[in-house]
Amino acid sequence: MKINRNIYLSNVDAEEALRTYLQAIEKNFENHKTEWIEVIHSHQRITSSPVFAKYSSPNYNAAAMDGIAVKAEKTFGASETNPVHLFRGKDFIDVDTGDPIPEDFDAVIMIEDIVEVEKDCVEIIKSASPWQHIRPIGEDIVAHEMIVPANHRIRPVDIGALLSGGITKIEVYQKPKVGILPTGTEIIEPGEAIEIGKIIESNSRVFEALVKELGGQPNRYSTVPDDYDELKKNIARVVAENDLVIIGAGSSAGSEDYTVHLIRELGEVFVHGIATKPGKPTILGTIEGKPVIGIPGYPVSAYFVFETFVKPIIQKFLRQKMIPRRKVEAIASKRMISSLQHKEYVRIKLGRVGERLIATPLSRGAGVTMSLVRADGVFFIPQNSEGVEAGETIEVELLKELEEIESTIVSIGSHDLILDMIEDALQKSDEGYHLSSAHVGSMGGIMALRRGEAHLAPIHLLDERTGEYNLSYIKRYLPDMDMALIKGVKRIQGFIVQAGNPKNIRSFEDISRKDITFVNRQRGAGTRILLDYELRKRNIDPNDVIGYDREMMTHMAVAAAVASGSADVGVGVLSAAKAMNLDFIPIGEEEYDFAIPVKYLDTDMIKTFIKTLQSEAFKETIRNMGGYGIEDIGKVVLISS
Numbered sequence: 001m002k003i004n005r006n007i008y009l010s011n012v013d014a015e016e017a018l019r020t021y022l023q024a025i026e027k028n029f030e031n032h033k034t035e036w037i038e039v040i041h042s043h044q045r046i047t048s049s050p051v052f053a054k055y056s057s058p059n060y061n062a063a064a065m066d067g068i069a070v071k072a073e074k075t076f077g078a079s080e081t082n083p084v085h086l087f088r089g090k091d092f093i094d095v096d097t098g099d100p101i102p103e104d105f106d107a108v109i110m111i112e113d114i115v116e117v118e119k120d121c122v123e124i125i126k127s128a129s130p131w132q133h134i135r136p137i138g139e140d141i142v143a144h145e146m147i148v149p150a151n152h153r154i155r156p157v158d159i160g161a162l163l164s165g166g167i168t169k170i171e172v173y174q175k176p177k178v179g180i181l182p183t184g185t186e187i188i189e190p191g192e193a194i195e196i197g198k199i200i201e202s203n204s205r206v207f208e209a210l211v212k213e214l215g216g217q218p219n220r221y222s223t224v225p226d227d228y229d230e231l232k233k234n235i236a237r238v239v240a241e242n243d244l245v246i247i248g249a250g251s252s253a254g255s256e257d258y259t260v261h262l263i264r265e266l267g268e269v270f271v272h273g274i275a276t277k278p279g280k281p282t283i284l285g286t287i288e289g290k291p292v293i294g295i296p297g298y299p300v301s302a303y304f305v306f307e308t309f310v311k312p313i314i315q316k317f318l319r320q321k322m323i324p325r326r327k328v329e330a331i332a333s334k335r336m337i338s339s340l341q342h343k344e345y346v347r348i349k350l351g352r353v354g355e356r357l358i359a360t361p362l363s364r365g366a367g368v369t370m371s372l373v374r375a376d377g378v379f380f381i382p383q384n385s386e387g388v389e390a391g392e393t394i395e396v397e398l399l400k401e402l403e404e405i406e407s408t409i410v411s412i413g414s415h416d417l418i419l420d421m422i423e424d425a426l427q428k429s430d431e432g433y434h435l436s437s438a439h440v441g442s443m444g445g446i447m448a449l450r451r452g453e454a455h456l457a458p459i460h461l462l463d464e465r466t467g468e469y470n471l472s473y474i475k476r477y478l479p480d481m482d483m484a485l486i487k488g489v490k491r492i493q494g495f496i497v498q499a500g501n502p503k504n505i506r507s508f509e510d511i512s513r514k515d516i517t518f519v520n521r522q523r524g525a526g527t528r529i530l531l532d533y534e535l536r537k538r539n540i541d542p543n544d545v546i547g548y549d550r551e552m553m554t555h556m557a558v559a560a561a562v563a564s565g566s567a568d569v570g571v572g573v574l575s576a577a578k579a580m581n582l583d584f585i586p587i588g589e590e591e592y593d594f595a596i597p598v599k600y601l602d603t604d605m606i607k608t609f610i611k612t613l614q615s616e617a618f619k620e621t622i623r624n625m626g627g628y629g630i631e632d633i634g635k636v637v638l639i640s641s
Helices: 015-022 025-032 156-165 204-214 228-241 258-264 301-318 368-372 418-428 444-451 471-477 506-511 525-535 557-565 574-579 604-614 616-625
Strands: 034-038 067-070 084-089 092-095 105-111 115-118 121-124 146-148 170-175 177-182 217-220 244-248 268-272 283-287 290-295 327-332 343-353 354-361 377-381 393-398 408-415 433-440 457-458 485-499 518-521 569-573 583-597 636-639
Touching: 015 025, 015 268, 015 283, 015 301, 015 393, 025 301, 067 177, 067 433, 092 393, 105 354, 115 258, 115 457, 146 156, 146 301, 156 574, 177 204, 177 228, 204 217, 204 244, 204 301, 228 268, 258 268, 258 283, 258 290, 301 343, 327 377, 343 368, 343 393, 343 408, 354 377, 354 393, 354 408, 408 444, 408 604, 418 433, 418 604, 418 616, 444 471, 444 525, 444 583, 457 569, 471 485, 471 636, 485 557, 485 574, 485 604, 518 557, 525 569, 525 583, 557 569, 557 574, 569 574, 574 583, 604 616
Parallel strands: 177 217, 177 244, 244 290, 327 354, 408 433, 408 457, 518 569
Antiparallel strands: 034 170, 067 092, 067 105, 084 121, 115 121, 268 283, 283 290, 327 393, 343 354, 343 377, 377 393, 457 583, 485 569, 485 583, 485 636
16 A cells, blocks of 8 residues: 655654653553562562561561570679679570570670680670670561562562561562564564665664563564555554554655554554654554554664653653663764754763863764664754854763773774774773774874873874874874874775776776776875875876765775775775675775873773783784784884974
């Protein structure tokens, strides 16, 4: 069935949409059922009513130490000059920790404070006070007192207290059943053969894990193709079997995006279109009175829509408060421009440089899953704001613990695959440091050091006059800073071309041919500087290079463009070509080093960084990647101004 393209019903503020929606589905929370479960299986479940102790704990007066139980008044006056003798069976009995204390006794003397003078007779030189070393009845828990309140998430320590109070079963809210229905004719399951036009379905598995984390019961269904009748039948079934339904994809404005029409036909649509980026084509509706949410298919959109709408609904089912994440102030390391139409979610990498937290934006595309993996926090650019400038103070909502962020080396500069290997090696180290790597090109890294926004900058900058790498740029742009170079790798740059080199690309002259499509690196990247140098040397006009203005932020992105067929050639490193099974034509060797202010060399993080570079295990990893020279790796070169 074909239908006309959707027109969004609204561009509603996300917070307003959530308030309206929660009010519309309030009865679902009020009528949510409870169940009785064994305490030993209650970890992370939510109590539906307060729980009161059945017994006291301890339920008898118990010895708190190994020793003897005595009547305290019989020990009064004991001292070194006036020792008191006590007789077993008459004045005391032997007790171990936890033993009941008979009514005739009201104190315990520790075994190390008594001296046995003869059989069944002990001597003490210090009097006992009443009820010393005795745990009285109810010292921990008194019968009928409340152990945990209603709406309480059961922790391991709560299980111990409940069992000690004689409770073996408790009443909890049922886990809300969350039906997850992925849709799309182009969708395939993980493990199936990938082909052009097919997309591996992963969003539903992310939803599954998030639902479990929140205390719900995820029910993931098989993917349904973009067929109106099939979707209608499956949506009705999923709604009948669950408390809340997530429909993945099909929420946008395409001719085969049926979700909004089906929710409207089977129930009611409250909102279609929210003022956020990513996540605009969100659908909030009900079927049979149950909440049904249409979530966009792009992974980043899907995650933020889940966080904004699904998470608070699950928390409402379980009577849990919506506790906001911790927020911190940080300095924006790059300009972030935004549309006036939307609230925008910007994924952020954070690291502490000196006294300041530095916030570097990650890729902002709605489909960039790795921006979520790498993000330390989120910055929300408000609707009606054009964004922020570099150097401005912004508020970042944390996705990770601040302690983890503060043990992070902030690296801003040129990209190379070895940065991922360094991050992996650092995390495996005993110190457990992290590497936050933002790819803005070599010159971007130099500028970040000048602004005090990075610990180090990976660079590979060729001085066209001398043929020297890196040193002259540091002296030129950072003349007032005490700087050093941590030597990295010598790496081979070259033409990344499709397997078999079908276009027979061999030289810089070839990339200006009319049958060749090129893909470039961004301005300020060392690779871009190298390319421009070689083009000038050969009097090749960049305007004659088809694709010169198409920019990629990493070597892997260049390789991916060539592998996909959208470009015939790009300039990059051998390791990127090998990773994508592409051919490689070398054009020269360059030095990829780490510029660093001298003041950071003595920090534990940088000492570990250098130790990692110099380790045999790391060197072996680099050798196996291919295309690198490691003769001086980890060597520190101080730079005189």
